[in-house]
Amino acid sequence: DIQMTQSPSTLSASVGDRVTITCRASQSISSWLAWYQQKPGKAPKLLIYKASNLESGVPSRFSGSGSGTEFTLTISSLQPDDFATYYCQRYNSYSAFGQGTKLEIK
């Protein structure tokens, strides 16, 4: 099975900061990667699909990049609503999630 590893597990940042979360696959997954945001007590929300495609309605401060085994989710200027946990997901051959990155207020 292809394993997904996110880093860091926890990230402390301030409103207005630019932050980057990394997701690594144990072998190449081309661009078959999605990113989700989850807030406490809520279902996950799709942000990015196929590594870099922004889901409709998602603010443009979110962006994704990468291919093969290394991917990043970048938030260009953190807003108060962005403090949440973020997950990457590989797909196209079964599915698996990364362990999550909790984005906290510094």
Add this chain to the structure above:
Amino acid sequence: QVQLVESGGGVVQPGRSLRLSCAASEFTLSNYAIHWVRQAPGKGLEWVAVISYDGSNKYFADSVKGRFTVSRDNSKNRVYLQLNSLRAEDTALYYCARDPSLTGDYYMDVWGKGTTVTVSS
């Protein structure tokens, strides 16, 4: 409003069974594959299973293979997850989620709010 609604969760003893249901509204379920994803208390997301748009293809995580089954009734706009031989480690919030492909090898663009399964004696 496009949405999925899960039901059927509850408290069950180890070794017993439970059937979860996922109902779709404001879209035609038969045009989509559906995933089940679970989240144990305080833990991350774990993919559990997927069923293709017509039910012809089904795949399961190793952790539930042989114990869980998935089915669908497109005439009722519902997908089901049958949980058998339940274990304490199956305790989680179970989400169903829509996959925009027919085959179920894509991402998840619409999620339900989940239904809680607790396995305890």
